[in-house]
Amino acid sequence: MASKSSIASSLTNQLRTAILSGSFAPDSRLRLEELGASYGVSLSPVREALLRLCGEGFVVSEDQRGFRVAQASLRNLQEVIALRAILEPYALRESIDQGDVRWEESLVAVFHRLTRIEQKDGFVPFIAEWERAHREFHLCLVAGCDMPMLQQICAQLHDQADRYRRLYLTKQPPQRNVAREHVEIVEAVLARDKDRACSLLLEHTRQTGALVHAFMMSANDSAQELK
Amino acid sequence: MASKSSIASSLTNQLRTAILSGSFAPDSRLRLEELGASYGVSLSPVREALLRLCGEGFVVSEDQRGFRVAQASLRNLQEVIALRAILEPYALRESIDQGDVRWEESLVAVFHRLTRIEQKDGFVPFIAEWERAHREFHLCLVAGCDMPMLQQICAQLHDQADRYRRLYLTKQPPQRNVAREHVEIVEAVLARDKDRACSLLLEHTRQTGALVHAFMMSANDSAQELK
DNA sequence: CCTTGTAGGATTTTCGAAATTATTGCGGTC
DNA sequence: GACCGCAATAATTTCGAAAATCCTACAAGG
Numbered sequence: 016m017a018s019k020s021s022i023a024s025s026l027t028n029q030l031r032t033a034i035l036s037g038s039f040a041p042d043s044r045l046r047l048e049e050l051g052a053s054y055g056v057s058l059s060p061v062r063e064a065l066l067r068l069c070g071e072g073f074v075v076s077e078d079q080r081g082f083r084v085a086q087a088s089l090r091n092l093q094e095v096i097a098l099r100a101i102l103e104p105y106a107l108r109e110s111i112d113q114g115d116v117r118w119e120e121s122l123v124a125v126f127h128r129l130t131r132i133e134q135k136d137g138f139v140p141f142i143a144e145w146e147r148a149h150r151e152f153h154l155c156l157v158a159g160c161d162m163p164m165l166q167q168i169c170a171q172l173h174d175q176a177d178r179y180r181r182l183y184l185t186k187q188p189p190q191r192n193v194a195r196e197h198v199e200i201v202e203a204v205l206a207r208d209k210d211r212a213c214s215l216l217l218e219h220t221r222q223t224g225a226l227v228h229a230f231m232m233s234a235n236d237s238a239q240e241l242k
Numbered sequence: 243m244a245s246k247s248s249i250a251s252s253l254t255n256q257l258r259t260a261i262l263s264g265s266f267a268p269d270s271r272l273r274l275e276e277l278g279a280s281y282g283v284s285l286s287p288v289r290e291a292l293l294r295l296c297g298e299g300f301v302v303s304e305d306q307r308g309f310r311v312a313q314a315s316l317r318n319l320q321e322v323i324a325l326r327a328i329l330e331p332y333a334l335r336e337s338i339d340q341g342d343v344r345w346e347e348s349l350v351a352v353f354h355r356l357t358r359i360e361q362k363d364g365f366v367p368f369i370a371e372w373e374r375a376h377r378e379f380h381l382c383l384v385a386g387c388d389m390p391m392l393q394q395i396c397a398q399l400h401d402q403a404d405r406y407r408r409l410y411l412t413k414q415p416p417q418r419n420v421a422r423e424h425v426e427i428v429e430a431v432l433a434r435d436k437d438r439a440c441s442l443l444l445e446h447t448r449q450t451g452a453l454v455h456a457f458m459m460s461a462n463d464s465a466q467e468l469k
Numbered sequence: 470c471c472t473t474g475t476a477g478g479a480t481t482t483t484c485g486a487a488a489t490t491a492t493t494g495c496g497g498t499c
Numbered sequence: 500g501a502c503c504g505c506a507a508t509a510a511t512t513t514c515g516a517a518a519a520t521c522c523t524a525c526a527a528g529g
Binding site (some may be wrong): 020024059063066070071078079097155168 | 247248250251286289290294296297298299305306317318321322324325328329332388389390391392396
């Protein structure tokens with residue numbers, strides 16, 4: 016079922032989740048024929064999907080040289096973290112200012128779903144269902160303000176950061192109580208305590224960022240040693 | 243001449259400048275055949291160019307319904323202004339911190355070019371040469387820091403704001419001494435006075451934004467009266 | 470009078486092949 | 500032995516047409 020939309024659209028989503036989940040290594044080439052063959056479509060929709068992902072920053076293209084997965088570097092991770100540190104607190108502040116009851120409702124709803132997933136028996140992170148809900152939760156936090164461009168930028172930055180997390184924290188046991196941090200953020204938001212909510216969110220993204228950063232450095236170090 | 247790059251790339255640039263200069267009205271449909279015919283190319287590169295412009299925010303696409311020029315609204319203009327007010331001063335501060343001598347050089351160079359154009363006999367704003375230099379100047383201001391994503395976002399926001407300026411300030415005589423403001427910004431940057439440079443830049447973009455905003459409101463008002 | 474259904478035309482989307490451009494491997498030269 | 504040109508190969512880019520989808524107008528039914 017599922018397709019009122021075009022092949023290119025659904026392929027865009029498939030490829031995005033594939034890249035986000037690390038199925039394609041950073042900086043690896045994305046050959047059109049290869050992708051077209053493996054997804055059973057012609058070259059045009061593949062091309063279109065990759066072009067869209069270029070706009071989102073997950074893919075880069077060079078004229079006459081095709082497409083590549085965006086490379087992952089320490090410097091880029093730092094930039095993503097820095098930009099999130101500026102924009103997400105700003106967006107959250109605006110959302111708390113302007114967000115109506117419907118926004119609060121959807122935040123509570125998606126947070127409830129996230130919590131239920133975490134409480135299930137045998138829960139482990141990186142399960143697709145949790146990833147989806149977690150992403151939606153973070154997007155919802157900044158969705159209360161009437162600023163579509165800002166929301167889109169926040170979504171892209173979140174996805175970029177998430178790619179690093181899933182690349183470098185693979186099967187790492189959670190080092191801290193992320194669920195607890197989520198609870199506190201929601202409580203502060205519902206209490207309309209802007210300063211507290213923003214600083215909690217800032218700390219939340221900073222800590223994850225720092226952790227990924229540390230793992231990435233150690234991974235790079237051991238890669239260096241192999242030479 | 244002119245083409246080591248693909249047709250799609252050059253078409254992207256042509257269409258972007260056309261949209262930026264107001265040749266296509268906001269929210270107007272962009273028919274593929276029409277564009278292909280008028281530029282003498284097939285549908286594939288047209289499609290590709292429009293897809294890229296989607297990623298830059300100048301075009302929007304809806305599945306199975308083609309492409310449209312991004313619409314221009316007061317709310318969107320406000321958002322662009324707000325985002326510039328956050329990101330450009332931040333980027334300028336980082337640039338002044340990290341920018342090396344080569345950055346200073348290129349800033350001085352492009353500023354000199356801009357000044358020369360303004361001093362020419364019979365200078366009027368909106369001449370393509372000045373627009374190009376002016377754009378480059380503003381991009382150069384934030385190009386000193388090693389943050390490619392931030393620079394790209396700043397470029398997009400600048401272009402978005404510029405579209406509004408060129409849509410609504412058409413043939414308006416300049417209401418203030420923009421050249422003077424540019425000089426002061428450059429002086430502050432070269433003196434490495436971060437606070438002054440950032441507040442000057444902020445004021446500069448704010449004033450232009452407010453002016454465009456005012457003209458857009460009055461244009462909307464008179465449009466309302468026609469009903 | 471308003472709604473619903475249906476044919477026709479217009480437009481987008483997809484395909485498969487041709488044209489253009491990069492890459493690779495090899496032989497020859499300095 | 501290293502470097503350059505040159506063919507052979509592989510990949511991307513573009514084209515033109517076929518397929519799928521949307522929009523409009525018009526007629527029939529409630």
